Amino acid sequence: MTAPISPAATGSAPATTAPGHAEDFRSLSRGRLVLRRFLRKRLAVVGLAVLVALFLLAFAGPALSKWGYASQDFAAFNQPPSAEHWFGTTQIGQDVYAQTMRGLQKSLVIGLLVAVFSTGIAAIVGSCAGYFGGWVDRVLMWLVDLLLVLPSFLIIAIASPRFRGKSWLLFVALLAGFGWMVTARIVRGLTLSLREREFVQAARLMGVPSGVIILRHLLPNMSSLLIIDATISVGGAILAETGLSYFGFGVQPPDVSLGTLIADGTPSALTFPWQFHFAAGLLIITVLAASAVGDGLRDALDPNIACERAR
Amino acid sequence: MGKFLLRRLTNYLVLVLLATSVGYFLAALSLNPRANFEERNPPPPPAVVDQQLYELNLNDKTPIVQRFSTWISGVAQGDFGKTIGGESVAVEMRRRMGVSLRLLLLGSIIGGVIGVLAGVVSAVKQYTLTDYSLTLVSFVILATPVFLLAVLLKVGGLSVNQALGTTIFYYTGEYTPGLTGPWWQLAVDRIQHLILPTLAVVLPGVAFYSRYQRNAMLDVLGSDFLRTAQAKGLTSRRAVLKHGLRTALIPMATFFAYQFGLLLIGATFTEKIFAWHGMGEWFVDSVTTNDVNVVAAVTLFAAVLVLVAGLLADLAYAALDPRVRIR
Numbered sequence: 342m343t344a345p346i347s348p349a350a351t352g353s354a355p356a357t358t359a360p361g362h363a364e365d366f367r368s369l370s371r372g373r374l375v376l377r378r379f380l381r382k383r384l385a386v387v388g389l390a391v392l393v394a395l396f397l398l399a400f401a402g403p404a405l406s407k408w409g410y411a412s413q414d415f416a417a418f419n420q421p422p423s424a425e426h427w428f429g430t431t432q433i434g435q436d437v438y439a440q441t442m443r444g445l446q447k448s449l450v451i452g453l454l455v456a457v458f459s460t461g462i463a464a465i466v467g468s469c470a471g472y473f474g475g476w477v478d479r480v481l482m483w484l485v486d487l488l489l490v491l492p493s494f495l496i497i498a499i500a501s502p503r504f505r506g507k508s509w510l511l512f513v514a515l516l517a518g519f520g521w522m523v524t525a526r527i528v529r530g531l532t533l534s535l536r537e538r539e540f541v542q543a544a545r546l547m548g549v550p551s552g553v554i555i556l557r558h559l560l561p562n563m564s565s566l567l568i569i570d571a572t573i574s575v576g577g578a579i580l581a582e583t584g585l586s587y588f589g590f591g592v593q594p595p596d597v598s599l600g601t602l603i604a605d606g607t608p609s610a611l612t613f614p615w616q617f618h619f620a621a622g623l624l625i626i627t628v629l630a631a632s633a634v635g636d637g638l639r640d641a642l643d644p645n646i647a648c649e650r651a652r
Numbered sequence: 653m654g655k656f657l658l659r660r661l662t663n664y665l666v667l668v669l670l671a672t673s674v675g676y677f678l679a680a681l682s683l684n685p686r687a688n689f690e691e692r693n694p695p696p697p698p699a700v701v702d703q704q705l706y707e708l709n710l711n712d713k714t715p716i717v718q719r720f721s722t723w724i725s726g727v728a729q730g731d732f733g734k735t736i737g738g739e740s741v742a743v744e745m746r747r748r749m750g751v752s753l754r755l756l757l758l759g760s761i762i763g764g765v766i767g768v769l770a771g772v773v774s775a776v777k778q779y780t781l782t783d784y785s786l787t788l789v790s791f792v793i794l795a796t797p798v799f800l801l802a803v804l805l806k807v808g809g810l811s812v813n814q815a816l817g818t819t820i821f822y823y824t825g826e827y828t829p830g831l832t833g834p835w836w837q838l839a840v841d842r843i844q845h846l847i848l849p850t851l852a853v854v855l856p857g858v859a860f861y862s863r864y865q866r867n868a869m870l871d872v873l874g875s876d877f878l879r880t881a882q883a884k885g886l887t888s889r890r891a892v893l894k895h896g897l898r899t900a901l902i903p904m905a906t907f908f909a910y911q912f913g914l915l916l917i918g919a920t921f922t923e924k925i926f927a928w929h930g931m932g933e934w935f936v937d938s939v940t941t942n943d944v945n946v947v948a949a950v951t952l953f954a955a956v957l958v959l960v961a962g963l964l965a966d967l968a969y970a971a972l973d974p975r976v977r978i979r
Contacts (some may be wrong), residue, residue: 490671490955494917496678498939499947503682523910580797584921587799588936603800607925610807621800628795 347478359592378641385637391630395623401444408436410443410560411595419613429615431605440597441619447598448579455578458517460524460571464563467528468555472536483531485522493519509592516581524570535647546625564643573635576628582622599624660966664959668952672727675951676720676944683942685710685736708734712943718775723948732946735938741949745931749953751826752930755919756957758850760912763857768904770858771865772897775873787866790859800919802852802925809848821848849926853918857911864907868900875899898972906967913962916954 380386406427408414413434414426422429422571428437438500470481497515535541536559550557560567581598586600594601599620609620685708689701696704697947705711709722723733732741774786793801809821822828822845831841870880881891920932927933931950938946 486667487670487674489913490667490915491951491956492917492954492958494920495675495951495954498936499675499678499951500682501939502684504940532834576795584797584799584917587797587921588924590939600797600799603803607803610803611810617803620802621936624797624800625792625795628797629791632791632795 346570368640369567371536372438376640378623379637382635382637382640385641388630388633388637391626395627395630396449397447399442402442403439403446406436406438406442408439410439410597412436412439417610419616421613428619429613431616432613435621437615441599441623444597444599444620445623445627447592447596448582448600448624449508451516451592451598452575452579452627452631454513455516455520455582456571456574458513459520459574459578462517463521463524463570464528464560464567465555466521467525468532468559468563470525470549471532472555472559478529481525485525488511488519488522488559491608494581497585498588498590501585505593509528509596512582512585512591516578516585520574520578520581524574527566528563531566532559535559535562547614569635569639569642571613572638573632576631576635579624579628579631599627656970657963657966660963664963668955668959671955672948672952673724674718676723676948677716677954679944679947679951680716680719683939683947684712685942685944685945686712688736688942695707708736708738710736717762723945727952732949735946736941736943741945744934745949745953748929748931748934751928752919752923752932752953754778755849755853755922755928755930756915758846759853759857759915759919760961762850763854763915764861764904764908765859766854767861768865768897768901770862772869772892772900773867774862774866776892778870783866783934786862789861793855793859794863797921798852798856799921799925801851801855802922805848805852806925808832819966820844823848826928848921852922852926853915857915858917860911860914861904861907865900865904868903869896872896872900902972905965905972908968909958909962913958 369431403410408426414430414436415434417426417430418434419432420426420430422437426436426438428441430436466481466485470478472639493516496519497512500515502514541554541558544558549557582591582598583600583603586598587602589601591599592598602620603624605618606613606620610617656852685705686701689696689704700838702711702713706714710720711719726733733747735741735744742814770786770790774783796804806823809823813821822841827838827842828845831838865953871890877899878891878896881895882888886894901973919930920935921929923930923933924936931953934946935950937943938950
């Protein structure tokens with residue numbers, strides 16, 4: 342049933358999977374094209390390498406040190422970096438290296454999860470609003486307007502006492518639940534033009550249910566946009582998470598994120614700079630790398646923009 | 653045009669009302685003012701706690717809809733209820749609003765103007781050293797969360813002070829308490845306090861606007877009408893500024909509305925870190941002290957500001973794009 346539109350539908354799919362399916366020649370070529378365009382962007386490749394390195398560091402790094410993020414060394418308080426404590430120690434003898442790695446881990450994971458979930462919500466809401474039109478459209482877009490009026494920071498901060506002591510996944514859900522609105526608008530706009538296209542009308546006339554049309558025909562045709570959006574929102578999600586955690590509205594102790602670490606290190610930024618600068622530097626590098634990858638991916642997946650930007 | 657704005661205004665008013673209601677219900681459900689009283693030492697008798705909560709309209713034994721209707725009818729008459737300490741929210745809010753608005757106005761105007769200029773320079777001098785350095789700087793600033801930027805500015809100001817041996821930058825509060833002297837000395841004191849917090853609000857705005865303005869400007873620079881303007885004898889500077897910039901500013905109007913929410917959050921961090929007693933600082937403190945009425949009042953303030961920004965963006969859009977006016 343979907344045969345006539347499969348080239349369009351699968352055309353952009355390989356970007357999600359690794360370009361290694363030799364049996365599917367068409368997708369391979371598209372995947373390779375995107376890969377080649379991406380690799381041409383030096384900055385994006387560097388960003389990707391940095392991001393991968395950060396992930397490796399965050400997950401393998403803690404194993405290299407004998408200190409855990411919660412353990413304390415009662416023989417070393419406020420010590421500068423040394424062979425024993427690579428990034429120094431805090432006021433109560435915690436190892437800054439172990440803490441920073443743990444915080445980096447948390448911030449990266451939260452950033453990625455929030456980006457994926459919020460883009461997912463945006464895709465579903467936006468495509469439903471655009472495809473069904475009528476009152477569904479009106480109600481959903483109205484919800485978007487309402488949520489855009491209330492800055493998500495305020496909402497999550499107000500709700501934070503409720504999830505104190507509960508799983509950090511709840512925090513992820515909140516961040517994702519209030520971060521999808523702008524993308525949903527864009528997805529809706531794309532859906533409005535896509536739903537008038539022949540292959541969607543053909544599917545509708547053949548009696549394909551609306552849900553299937555959205556999932557199989559509409560969303561795959563926007564996969565470029567969705568991938569780009571998810572990548573770009575990683576940086577934004579990390580910024581939102583660290584900002585909330587800085588005030589104690591996000592990741593709760595004893596767990597740490599880069600935001601809580603920076604908050605803890607702020608009072609001693611001048612006297613014991615190692616408690617502050619490692620976390621701060623890693624945060625900036627992470628967000629920079631994520632946005633470089635996002636920009637590169639946008640140019641690679643969307644040749645129209647790339648052409649416009651070329652000299 | 654008038655009809656268009658009127659329709660937007662009605663739409664915005666409904667949204668403000670709804671946003672405030674959502675804010676109130678969320679705060680009333682999530683925060684627990686009772687804990688403030690019960691944690692006192694020695695713990696007051698439950699009846700006293702109930703009575704005090706009841707007087708503040710914070711008692712969780714009163715149905716939430718009833719509390720809300722009491723609150724909203726008070727708001728309609730300009731009474732925002734009482735803080736958890738029993739003071740009037742409206743009085744405190746008037747003082748704090750001035751502090752926040754000063755920061756926000758300076759932040760959005762200076763940030764917008766410098767950002768647009770930087771974007772134009774960056775686009776006109778595309779692929780030169782100026783362009784690359786502006787791009788690099790704005791990317792780094794955009795990757796730095798506002799709280800980190802504020803802390804770094806504070807640390808930087810402190811090191812400058814230490815290096816010079818005198819205090820140039822102040823980083824706590826709005827003015828030196830108890831300072832007396834001629835008016836210009838007080839003014840200088842205020843400016844010294846203003847520099848670092850304003851920078852913390854302005855810099856992200858500059859970075860944000862310059863990126864978008866650069867892209868919008870690049871689109872315009874390659875367009876036919878600009879070539880025509882030059883062909884009819886305008887100097888390229890005049891053509892770019894009179895014809896190009898105006899067109900490229902149109903999308904900025906939309907970004908202004910969108911960015912204002914971020915600015916508001918940024919100002920919250922800035923106020924808290926530089927100990928400015930504004931709305932943002934109040935919000936953060938009230939969430940930790942379970943002060944429902946204050947949280948709801950700040951939510952209202954935020955919603956109104958975001959929508960005023962939206963309305964201003966609509967006006968700017970109409971001023972820049974004649975097609976909107978005709979409709």
